[in-house]
Amino acid sequence: MEYEAVIGLETHVQLKTKSKMWCGCANQYGAEPNTNVCPVCLGLPGVLPVPNDEALRLTVLTGFLLNCEIPRFAKFDRKSYFYPDMPKNYQITQYDKPSTANGFVEFEFNGSGSTDGRSRVRITRAHLEEDVGKSTHFERNSGLDFNRAGVPLMEIVSEPDITSADMAYEYLNALKEILVQGGVSDCDMEKGQVRCDVNVSVRPVGTKELGAKIEIKNMNSFSGVRRALDYEIPRQIEAVKRGEKLIQSTRRWDDVAGITEQMRTKEDAHDYRYFPDPDLMPSAPDEAWIASVKSRVVELPEARKQRLMREYQLPAGDAEVFKSNVELGNYFEGIAKQAKNPKAVANWVINNLQARIAEVSMFMMVEPGFNQTQMGFFGLDDLKFKPEAILELVNLVESKAISHSAAQQVFAEMFDTGKSPALIVQEKGLAQVSDTGAIEKFCDEAIAANPNPVADYKAGKLAALNSLKGQVMKLSKGKANPALVGEILERKLKS
Amino acid sequence: MLNQLTISELTAKLAKREVSSRAATQACLDQIARVDGQVHAFLNHDAADALAQADAADKAIAAGATHAQQPLLGVPIAVKDVIAVKGQPLTCGSKILGKFISPYDATVTEKLRAAGAIVFGRLNMDEFAMGSSTENSAFGVTRNPWDTARIPGGSSGGSAAAVAADECIATLGSDTGGSVRQPAANCGCVGLKPTYGRVSRYGLVAFASSLDQIGPLTKDVRDAATMLKVISGHDQRDSTSLPEAVPDFSASLGHSIKGMKLGLPKEYMIGGLDPEVKLAVEAAVAQLTKLGAEIVEISLPHTDYAVATYYIIATAEASANLARFDGIRYGARVDGADPIELYSKTRGAGFGAEVKRRIILGTYVLSSGYHDAYYLRAQKVRTLIRQDFLKAFEQVDAIVAPTTPTAAFKIGEKSEDPLQLYLGDIFTLSCNLAGICGISVPCGFTKSPKLPIGLQLLGRPMGEATLLRVAHAYEQGTGWHQEKSPLARG
Numbered sequence: 001m002e003y004e005a006v007i008g009l010e011t012h013v014q015l016k017t018k019s020k021m022w023c024g025c026a027n028q029y030g031a032e033p034n035t036n037v038c039p040v041c042l043g044l045p046g047v048l049p050v051p052n053d054e055a056l057r058l059t060v061l062t063g064f065l066l067n068c069e070i071p072r073f074a075k076f077d078r079k080s081y082f083y084p085d086m087p088k089n090y091q092i093t094q095y096d097k098p099s100t101a102n103g104f105v106e107f108e109f110n111g112s113g114s115t116d117g118r119s120r121v122r123i124t125r126a127h128l129e130e131d132v133g134k135s136t137h138f139e140r141n142s143g144l145d146f147n148r149a150g151v152p153l154m155e156i157v158s159e160p161d162i163t164s165a166d167m168a169y170e171y172l173n174a175l176k177e178i179l180v181q182g183g184v185s186d187c188d189m190e191k192g193q194v195r196c197d198v199n200v201s202v203r204p205v206g207t208k209e210l211g212a213k214i215e216i217k218n219m220n221s222f223s224g225v226r227r228a229l230d231y232e233i234p235r236q237i238e239a240v241k242r243g244e245k246l247i248q249s250t251r252r253w254d255d256v257a258g259i260t261e262q263m264r265t266k267e268d269a270h271d272y273r274y275f276p277d278p279d280l281m282p283s284a285p286d287e288a289w290i291a292s293v294k295s296r297v298v299e300l301p302e303a304r305k306q307r308l309m310r311e312y313q314l315p316a317g318d319a320e321v322f323k324s325n326v327e328l329g330n331y332f333e334g335i336a337k338q339a340k341n342p343k344a345v346a347n348w349v350i351n352n353l354q355a356r357i358a359e360v361s362m363f364m365m366v367e368p369g370f371n372q373t374q375m376g377f378f379g380l381d382d383l384k385f386k387p388e389a390i391l392e393l394v395n396l397v398e399s400k401a402i403s404h405s406a407a408q409q410v411f412a413e414m415f416d417t418g419k420s421p422a423l424i425v426q427e428k429g430l431a432q433v434s435d436t437g438a439i440e441k442f443c444d445e446a447i448a449a450n451p452n453p454v455a456d457y458k459a460g461k462l463a464a465l466n467s468l469k470g471q472v473m474k475l476s477k478g479k480a481n482p483a484l485v486g487e488i489l490e491r492k493l494k495s
Numbered sequence: 496m497l498n499q500l501t502i503s504e505l506t507a508k509l510a511k512r513e514v515s516s517r518a519a520t521q522a523c524l525d526q527i528a529r530v531d532g533q534v535h536a537f538l539n540h541d542a543a544d545a546l547a548q549a550d551a552a553d554k555a556i557a558a559g560a561t562h563a564q565q566p567l568l569g570v571p572i573a574v575k576d577v578i579a580v581k582g583q584p585l586t587c588g589s590k591i592l593g594k595f596i597s598p599y600d601a602t603v604t605e606k607l608r609a610a611g612a613i614v615f616g617r618l619n620m621d622e623f624a625m626g627s628s629t630e631n632s633a634f635g636v637t638r639n640p641w642d643t644a645r646i647p648g649g650s651s652g653g654s655a656a657a658v659a660a661d662e663c664i665a666t667l668g669s670d671t672g673g674s675v676r677q678p679a680a681n682c683g684c685v686g687l688k689p690t691y692g693r694v695s696r697y698g699l700v701a702f703a704s705s706l707d708q709i710g711p712l713t714k715d716v717r718d719a720a721t722m723l724k725v726i727s728g729h730d731q732r733d734s735t736s737l738p739e740a741v742p743d744f745s746a747s748l749g750h751s752i753k754g755m756k757l758g759l760p761k762e763y764m765i766g767g768l769d770p771e772v773k774l775a776v777e778a779a780v781a782q783l784t785k786l787g788a789e790i791v792e793i794s795l796p797h798t799d800y801a802v803a804t805y806y807i808i809a810t811a812e813a814s815a816n817l818a819r820f821d822g823i824r825y826g827a828r829v830d831g832a833d834p835i836e837l838y839s840k841t842r843g844a845g846f847g848a849e850v851k852r853r854i855i856l857g858t859y860v861l862s863s864g865y866h867d868a869y870y871l872r873a874q875k876v877r878t879l880i881r882q883d884f885l886k887a888f889e890q891v892d893a894i895v896a897p898t899t900p901t902a903a904f905k906i907g908e909k910s911e912d913p914l915q916l917y918l919g920d921i922f923t924l925s926c927n928l929a930g931i932c933g934i935s936v937p938c939g940f941t942k943s944p945k946l947p948i949g950l951q952l953l954g955r956p957m958g959e960a961t962l963l964r965v966a967h968a969y970e971q972g973t974g975w976h977q978e979k980s981p982l983a984r985g
Contacts, residue, residue, distance in 0.1 A: 043824070044597075045587070045595070045700040046577075046578075046601060046699055046700045046701070048696060048697050050731065050733075050734055078815045080861075082835070082838055087824065144823070273814070273815075273858065273862060275811060275812075275866075278704035278812055
C-alpha cells in the first residue's frame with residue numbers, strides 16, 4: 001500500500017514593532033539580559049496590559065497579505081500553563097476570535113499537489129499573542145532573561161495542505177518572503193524571530209481520514225523542518241506498515257542526531273483553560289482603521305514576479321532576482337517604463353549594477369575600522385549617478401553610438417564619478433567608429449601585422465577571423481563598430 | 496483630637512492654618528500606637544516617612560498651595576495592602592509575597608499624592624481580598640472597633656476598622672463582591688464601590704479583574720465624594736478604565752431628593768435577613784420618604800443566581816490572576832528539585848486555605864469539559880443580572896437595600912463554613928457582577944451588643960453623583976455617622 005503525508009504548520013513570527021505587546025519596553029534583540037523589562041512584562045503584582053496598536057495593525061496587514069478575512073471582532077484570551085520563563089504563568093493570545101482567518105499562500109513548487117509548478121496552502125488563521133522569556137540552563141541552576149517576554153508574536157496556522165518535506169520548505173520560504181517584504185517581520189532565524197511547530201500524519205493514498213497527528217515542536221530553521229519531515233514521514237509510514245498504531249503525541253527534533261523523539265502523548269497534554277482576558281477590551285476595528293492598514297499592503301512577491309515577466313517581457317530568472325530584491329526591482333521599474341528594450345535595462349541592473357555594488361560592499365567590509373553593525377552600508381541610495389543614466393547608457397548601445405566594450409568603460413566611469421554617459425563618451429572619445437575608411441585602414445594594418453591568422457583563415461579555419469577582429473578593435477581602442485569590422489575583414493581576406 | 500476629624504473638617508482647619516498636617520498625622524500615629532494593638536488594622540506603617548510627607552504638605556500650604564488645587568493636601572490617608580505604593584511592602588495579606596516591596600505606584604497612589612495626601616500605612620485584609628471577615632489574612636485577624644471579639648468585615652477589614660477607630664482620616668479599599676461596602680457597614684463608616692471602569696485598576700493586585708474596583712472608606716458621605724473625585728478618571732494604563740469625564744461629586748451634595756424614585760427590590764427581603772437589620776433598613780426607607788423620595792417596589796429576578804455566578808466568575812479569573820505567584824521572580828520561594836516541585840512547595844506553603852480553595856474552584860470551572868457548563872453559563876447569567884439592574888434603572892434613580900444580612904459576627908463563628916460566609920455577600924455582589932456603583936452608609940445599630948448596620952444604595956453605571964446626593968441627604972437627617980466606636984472614643 002502506498003502512503004502519503006499530511007502536514008500542517010504553525011509558524012510563530014516576531015512582529016517588527018518598536019515596543020513590546022503590552023508595555024513600552026523596547027522590542028530589541030541582543031540587549032543585556034533583563035534590561036528591556038518593566039513591571040508589566042515582568043508580571044509584577046497589580047500591573048495591567050495595554051495592547052500595542054501597531055502589533056494589531058501588523059496582524060491585520062498579514063491578513064491582507066495572506067488573502068484572509070478580517071473579522072470585525074477579535075478578542076484576547078488567557079492560556080494558562082506554568083513555565084519559569086512565562087511571567088504571568090498565562091500567555092495572552094487569541095483563542096476563538098483571531099484578528100484574521102481563512103486565507104491562502106500561493107508559491108512556486110513542482111511536486112505532488114502542485115499544478116503548473118504552483119501550489120496553494122490555505123491559512124486557517126493568523127493570531128496575535130506574546131512571546132515568553134528565555135531560559136538558560138547552567139550546571140547547577142538556570143537563568144531567566146525576560147527581554148523577550150511580551151514581544152509581539154504572531155502565529156500563522158496553515159491547513160494540512162502540505163504533502164512533503166520539500167513543499168513545507170517552499171511554503172515557509174514563500175511565507176517568509178511575504179512577511180519580510182510586507183514589513184511585518186524581519187524573520188531573522190538567527191535571532192529566533194521565526195519558530196515552527198510541525199503537525200504531520202500519514203495515511204494510505206486515496207483515503208480521506210487523517211492519521212494520528214504528531215507534532216514536532218519548536219523548530220527554529222526551515223531546513224530543520226525539511227530534515228525533520230524527511231525523517232519523520234518515513235518513520236511513520238514504516239511504523240504503520242509494521243502494523244503499529246500511532247498515537248497523537250508531541251515529539252522533539254534532535255538536530256545533531258537527525259531524529260525525532262517522543263516528548264509526551266495526548267494523555268498528559270495540557271488543559272490550557274482558555275477564557276477571555278478581563279484586562280483587555282475586545283478589538284473591534286472600524287472601517288477607517290482597517291482602511292489605513294490596507295493602504296500598507298504591498299504587492300506580493302509571487303504576483304510581482306509574474307507581473308514583471310508580463311509587463312517587461314523579462315525571463316523568469318531576471319524577474320526572480322527582482323522578486324527577492326525589492327529595492328533593485330523598484331530601481332529597475334523606475335527606468336524600465338521609459339525603455340524601448342527593458343530586457344537590456346534588466347541586464348545592466350542585474351549583471352553590472354548589482355555586481356558592482358556587491359564588490360564595493362565586500363571591499364568596504366575588509367577595510368580596517370569597518371563597523372559590522374552597520375549593515376546595508378552601501379546600496380542603491382549611495383549611487384553617484386541617477387537611475388536615468390542607465391537608460392541613457394542602454395540607449396547609446398542600442399543606437400550603436402558606442403560599442404559594448406566601450407559601454408563597460410562608460411559604466412565603470414559613471415559608477416565612480418557620477419558623470420553622465422554622454423559626457424564620458426565625449427571626454428574619453430569612446431564614440432563608435434562607423435566610418436568605413438578609418439576601419440579599412442585598421443583592417444589593413446591588422447592583416448599586415450598578423451600573417452599567421454590570415455593564413456589560417458585562408459586555409460579554412462574561420463575562427464581565426466575573431467583573432468583579427470580583436471586586433472582591429474584594439475587598434476581602434478574599442479571604438480570600431482564590430483559588425484562593420486567583421487564585414488570588411490571578410491571582404492578583404494576573401495578577395 | 497485631630498485624628499477624629501473628617502477630610503472636610505481637617506482641610507478647613509489646615510487652610511486656616513489653625514492646625515498643621517504634622518499635628519494631624521502625629522495624632523493618627525498616636526492613635527495607632529494607642530489602639531492598633533487591639534484592632535490590628537495596620538500591617539505596618541512608616542511613621543518617619545508619614546511625618547516627612549506631612550512636613551512637605553505644611554510647607555506647601557505655607558507657600559500658598561490650596562485645597563481647591565489639592566483637595567487632600569496634608570490629609571493622612573492609609574491604603575489597603577493590595578494597592579501598590581512605591582517603596583512600601585505589598586503583601587496582599589499573604590505569605591507568598593514574602594518581603595516584596597513595590598517598585599512602582601498604583602495610579603490611585605499617584606492621584607492621592609498629586610492631591611497632596613499623606614499616603615501612609617498598609618492595611619490588613621483577607622488574603623488577596625478573598626473573604627468577608629479579614630480572618631483570612633496571613634498576618635492575623637483585624638478586630639472590629641465596636642467590639643473587638645467581632646470581625647470588622649472584609650476583605651477591606653483593615654481599611655474600615657482604621658477609619659472606625661480614628662487611626663487615620665480616610666482609607667482606600669477594594670471591592671470585588673462587597674469588600675468595601677460590607678466592612679463599612681460592619682464598622683459604621685461610609686464605603687463606596689465606584690462603577691466598573693471609573694477608577695483605574697493599575698497597581699491594584701487583581702483578585703477578579705472584571706469585578707475589582709478601588710473605593711474609599713470615609714467618616715461621612717462628603718468625604719467619600721472628595722475621595723472619589725481624586726481617584727477617578729480614565730487611565731491609559733488600564734484598558735478597562737472608561738473615558739468618561741469626572742464630575743465634581745461634592746457639588747451634587749446638599750440638593751433635595753424630593754421627587755426622586757428609589758427602588759426596593761422585593762428579592763432582597765429574604766428569610767436570612769436579621770430582624771434588627773430589617774427594622775433599621777425600613778426606618779431608613781421611611782426617612783427617605785420623609786425627605787420626599789418616592790419608594791417603588793422593583794424586581795431583580797435573577798438575584799438567586801448571583802452568589803453562584805459570582806463564585807464561578809471570580810474564582811475563574813482568580814485562578815489565572817494568582818498564577819504569577821510562583822516563587823520564580825519575586826516573593827517567597829520554597830525550593831524544589833524541578834520547577835513543578837518548586838511551584839507546588841512554594842504555593843502550598845505561601846497561600847492560605849481560602850485562597851487555595853478558590854484557585855481550585857476557578858481551575859475546575861475553566862477545565863476542559865466543564866468550561867461551558869460553569870464558566871460560560873455564569874457569563875450568560877451575569878448578563879441577565881446586569882439587565883435586571885439596567886431595567887430597574889429605567890424606573891428608578893437608585894436602589895435601596897441592606898448592605899449585609901446581619902451585623903458583624905464573632906471571630907471564628909463562621910470560619911468553618913465557607914458557604915455560609917459566601918451567602919453573606921448576597922446583597923453586595925450583584926453590584927459588581929452588573930458593573931454598577933454602590934455605597935453603604937450607617938443606618939443604625941443593633942441593641943445588644945451595639946453594632947453598626949449599613950444601608951446600601953445602588954446606582955446606575957456612572958451614577959455616583961446621584962448616589963452620593965441621596966446618601967448625603969439621608970445622612971444629614973440622621974446622626975448615625977457621628978457615633979464613635981468605643982476604641983475611637985478612647
